[in-house]
Amino acid sequence: MFFASLLLAAALTTTAPAPPLTTPFERDPQHNTTATYAECIAFYKKLAAAYPATAQLREAGPTDSGQPLHELVLSADGTFEPAASRAKGRPILFIQNGIHPGEPEGIDASMLLARDLLRDKKTLALLAKVTVVIIPAYNIDGMLNRNSTTRVNQNGPASYGFRGNARHLDLNRDFIKQDSRNARSFAALFQRWRPEVFVDTHTSNGADYQYTITLIPSQHNKLAPALGTYLQGQLLPALYQGMAQKHWPMTPYVDFDGETPESGLRAFLESPRYSTGYAALFNSIGFMPETHMLKAFGPRVRATYDLLLTYLQTVAAQAPALLAARAEADRALAAQTRFPLAWAVRDTASGTLQFRGYEAGHKPSAVSGQPRLYYDRARPYTRPVPHYNDARPTAHTTAPVAYAIPAAWGEVLDLLRRNGVVLRPLAQPLTGPAEAYRIEDYKTAPRPYEGHYLHSQTRLSTQPAATLPAGTYLAVLAEQGPAARYLVETLEPQATDSFFAWGFFDSILQQKEHYSDYVFEDLAADFLGKNPTARQQLDAAKKADPALAASGPAQLEWVYQHSPYAEPGYRCYPVLRWLGAVPK
Numbered sequence: 001m002f003f004a005s006l007l008l009a010a011a012l013t014t015t016a017p018a019p020p021l022t023t024p025f026e027r028d029p030q031h032n033t034t035a036t037y038a039e040c041i042a043f044y045k046k047l048a049a050a051y052p053a054t055a056q057l058r059e060a061g062p063t064d065s066g067q068p069l070h071e072l073v074l075s076a077d078g079t080f081e082p083a084a085s086r087a088k089g090r091p092i093l094f095i096q097n098g099i100h101p102g103e104p105e106g107i108d109a110s111m112l113l114a115r116d117l118l119r120d121k122k123t124l125a126l127l128a129k130v131t132v133v134i135i136p137a138y139n140i141d142g143m144l145n146r147n148s149t150t151r152v153n154q155n156g157p158a159s160y161g162f163r164g165n166a167r168h169l170d171l172n173r174d175f176i177k178q179d180s181r182n183a184r185s186f187a188a189l190f191q192r193w194r195p196e197v198f199v200d201t202h203t204s205n206g207a208d209y210q211y212t213i214t215l216i217p218s219q220h221n222k223l224a225p226a227l228g229t230y231l232q233g234q235l236l237p238a239l240y241q242g243m244a245q246k247h248w249p250m251t252p253y254v255d256f257d258g259e260t261p262e263s264g265l266r267a268f269l270e271s272p273r274y275s276t277g278y279a280a281l282f283n284s285i286g287f288m289p290e291t292h293m294l295k296a297f298g299p300r301v302r303a304t305y306d307l308l309l310t311y312l313q314t315v316a317a318q319a320p321a322l323l324a325a326r327a328e329a330d331r332a333l334a335a336q337t338r339f340p341l342a343w344a345v346r347d348t349a350s351g352t353l354q355f356r357g358y359e360a361g362h363k364p365s366a367v368s369g370q371p372r373l374y375y376d377r378a379r380p381y382t383r384p385v386p387h388y389n390d391a392r393p394t395a396h397t398t399a400p401v402a403y404a405i406p407a408a409w410g411e412v413l414d415l416l417r418r419n420g421v422v423l424r425p426l427a428q429p430l431t432g433p434a435e436a437y438r439i440e441d442y443k444t445a446p447r448p449y450e451g452h453y454l455h456s457q458t459r460l461s462t463q464p465a466a467t468l469p470a471g472t473y474l475a476v477l478a479e480q481g482p483a484a485r486y487l488v489e490t491l492e493p494q495a496t497d498s499f500f501a502w503g504f505f506d507s508i509l510q511q512k513e514h515y516s517d518y519v520f521e522d523l524a525a526d527f528l529g530k531n532p533t534a535r536q537q538l539d540a541a542k543k544a545d546p547a548l549a550a551s552g553p554a555q556l557e558w559v560y561q562h563s564p565y566a567e568p569g570y571r572c573y574p575v576l577r578w579l580g581a582v583p584k
């Protein structure tokens with residue numbers, strides 16, 4: 001009795017004891033269990049209820065699963081809103097988990113980390129310097145679709161979610177087209193926070209090597225120079241050092257052209273369809289940590305936990321440099337007129353890495369009898385390998401004063417608005433200098449990719465255009481702030497992940513009317529008779545193209561396309577480049 005009342009007195013005089021919040025990962029002695037969606041959200045609800053002054057769990061819009069997206073915000077003094085966090089000079093560290101639910105380390109590591117941060121005074125102090133936002137599970141749909149077989153090459157956990165979402169979309173290809181409600185809710189959340197650092201947790205496939213965790217940062221050349229320099233010079237070295245101190249030596253993501261990593265590690269060129277490519281459009285430094293699929297689940301979760309903690313420690317320590325680099329990048333974006341549209345990693349090595357791999361060899365396959373690759377874990381090595389980490393633009397554009405988007409293209413207007421673009425409807429028609437693109441040529445993938453038949457190798461011609469009808473939406477470059485680069489890379493048809501490339505303008509690629517040959521023959525002859533210049537052009541075209549010279553129907557089509565009978569809208573890209581003054 002005496003003992004019990006003493007305990008009660010102690011409990012009343014010290015801070016409240018930590019509630020018994022444990023995770024399925026911890027409760028499994030084998031550490032081979034990842035939380036289900038229900039367990040994950042129930043855990044965070046309990047956690048937020050236990051620490052209302054320092055943690056807030058909020059719904060953040062719908063997903064294709066029917067369940068809402070959640071955000072958990074952690075702050076030492078209850079600074080749970082982006083504006084308040086910015087006003088206090090705190091960078092935002094945004095962690096997203098479960099985009100591929102079969103790669104769930106981040107889901108479990110974030111649960112443990114959030115709890116540990118909140119109940120330990122020392123780590124809580126970090127949350128006075130950095131505001132942490134966590135998406136507990138992004139692809140809820142896939143997480144609910146649990147199985148034990150789809151990660152065929154992966155060493156645990158015992159069961160896990162599926163990569164595709166409820167519409168069978170890979171959400172890590174959905175950041176530009178935003179077919180899923182998950183992506184639309186994410187965009188709203190990301191635009192609200194516009195984090196300085198964005199981390200999207202994954203598990204790798206591919207080669208065998210010694211590392212438990214590898215890292216894909218935003219490709220540094222693709223970031224604004226101030227951010228690229230800060231990333232290479234300060235942030236990455238501190239992350240690698242922090243992880244080495246925690247006994248997790250780390251390497252850049254192991255992607256290579258040859259059969260094994262000795263051929264050299266090649267930077268992953270994340271176009272804006274990917275999470276970190278999307279983040280880079282808005283001057284956010286993105287990361288995809290990739291744990292190694294052949295290591296046990298326990299160490300993979302621990303390494304992810306330590307990496308997320310290292311991010312927090314590093315961002316807290318480097319906050320002034322990070323904020324200064326972001327501010328400089330935003331200033332540069334406001335003044336930028338020339339924009340890269342596509343990139344390629346150079347074939348010249350940018351440096352050498354000391355790589356900890358395993359010797360590889362070949363032996364006869366028990367399936368086919370043919371030689372097969374294997375890695376020999378009994379023969380580890382550390383060896384210099386080339387690092388290909390230098391990317392260069394392969395296409396550019398000079399941005400117009402504004403893009404003019406006809407009101408008819410509602411889906412595109414919705415996407416632009418949702419991603420932070422400021423649009424102005426024209427009350428009156430506007431006349432002045434402008435450019436219109438005609439789509440001269442393009443290639444289309446023969447099979448669908450993520451629900452779309454992607455276009456590439458687009459060739460354009462530019463024609464003058466003049467009047468914008470009332471109701472047209474103007475997206476004025478100078479008014480876009482951080483959305484300027486997104487605007488250019490989505491609306492310029494030649495950009496890798498433009499809306500044109502994703503098929504949002506496909507209806508202009510089809511002619512709506514045509515002619516009957518025998519009727520048009522006489523009209524065409526009459527047209528050529530009255531237009532000697534057209535006749536000369538046709539003769540020149542025939543000389544240059546023997547197939548045209550040999551084909552009557554092809555020549556008739558040529559005349560049609562160069563006559564006033566041709567449809568003006570066919571292959572005319574409807575978004576104009578406005579070059580004149582804009583109304584106040």
Ligand SMILES: [Zn+2]
Binds near residue numbers: 100103201202203
């Ligand atoms: Zn992944």
